[in-house]
Amino acid sequence: MAANNYPPTLNRGRRSWLQLGLGAGALSLVPAALGAQQSSARIVIVGAGAAGLAIANRLSRALRGARLTLVGARQAHHYQPGFTLIASGLWQPHRVLTQTRDWLPADLQWIDADASAFDPQRRQVSLTSGQTLDYDLLVVASGCQLNYDEIEGMSADRVGRDGIGSVYAGPDKASATNAAFEELLRKGEGRALFTLCDTPLKCAGAPLKMTFTSLSRLEASGRRAAFDVGFVTPFEQQVFAVPVYNQFVLQRWQEQQLTLLDQRRLTAIDPGARQAQFTRPDGSHAVESYDYLHLVPPMSAPDVVRRSELAWQQGPFAGQWLEVDQYTLQHRRYPEIFGIGDVVGTPFGKTAASVKKQAPVVEQNILDYLAGREPSAHYNGYTSCPLITSIGRAMLAEFGYGGELMPTFPFISPTEESWAVWVMKEKMLQPAYYAMLEGRV
């Protein structure tokens, strides 16, 4: 698939919403079997990652006549669930790389610039290219921002140097994380610390997976006893929000002689001295030395979202994440705006598997909105990740709002590790992910 030269929607005069609504409403009476819903809406999607591409492909199929514009500067598309495999020395970076243009539907205009400001009153998005786009409907799919700079002394370019690993900032950084860990393995002894941030994060299982694969590699080196391994969490005896998985992980780590340091948030590093400073809830500090440090940056919606009127105004996500209804994924104050993917401020939902469940909900609710109906589809918070428990074994963690377990397969227990789930993670999820980008699942 390739982008075409669909006429641009820049600064067109806004058409009457009534006209658009009535037109779409009348045409929505056409039987579904006859195909797509007619609409002349100008739809702007911000973010060309997993969520933006999935909803773009779905809307391209579901609507006839709508003008779809996708905004996102990144040329390369990253299959992020592969990052933990790269950082664990199992995959090469090229395995997670494709091009954004490869996933675009034919009837969509792609603008390879980023959004720089939102004006929801005027229904406009400004771009880093200097353009301004008018929209009738906006989908915000701009993912997570990695706030490394909130850790004093840290920046993304430090990953891979001075014993610092961090799996998040792209395939090259995942590879550099592996290189830093290999340095520890070569040394044959030392202290490895793994951290967790206190903000919501994408793939909350990733810090645990990195710890488990690293433990496997230390055990395989034959020198496990020469390494001191610790996990530092900001929370009290908690490393994962769903109790059954939290208990499993803490128990397993105890068996593996890992030390849990709790109620400590990483606030500063001194890379030269290989020391990390943690802050306790009472404001006091603790300094820990390390030979290898795997750190998780605090995360938020990108600045352009969190500093805009689109962000939550109050509550736990205030000023950090996109304000949407957690079930309909429609903005709570601007009904012509929807959110999807990591950017949304909902209790759960920051995995690609969540995007797979969110995309049909957002698609249906957009069709409803364009047809003048109330949103009819609900997202239940479904989140899933194959929680790698060692190299060669994993557990398919699947849950939703309230921490309810939501197993998909009757033959896979959501609380048991197996080789089959490892194979699923290593071999089967990537094709399923690409089918999701195409809007086919």
Ligand SMILES: Cc1cc2nc3c(=O)[nH]c(=O)nc-3n(C[C@H](O)[C@H](O)[C@H](O)COP(=O)(O)OP(=O)(O)OC[C@H]3O[C@@H](n4cnc5c(N)ncnc54)[C@H](O)[C@@H]3O)c2cc1C
């Ligand atoms: C290490 C790691 C392991 C993971 N493991 C798993 C797993 O096992 N299973 C699973 O389901 N999920 C996993 N995930 C999570 C999954 O990759 C994300 O949840 C998913 O990519 C979310 O899609 P998204 O479109 O919201 O964000 P992204 O895919 O990150 O895309 C966001 C896009 O928005 C763009 N953007 C940012 N700012 C702007 C702007 N101002 N204007 C326009 N565009 C902008 C970005 O450049 C990017 O292209 C993992 C993630 C990581 C990092």
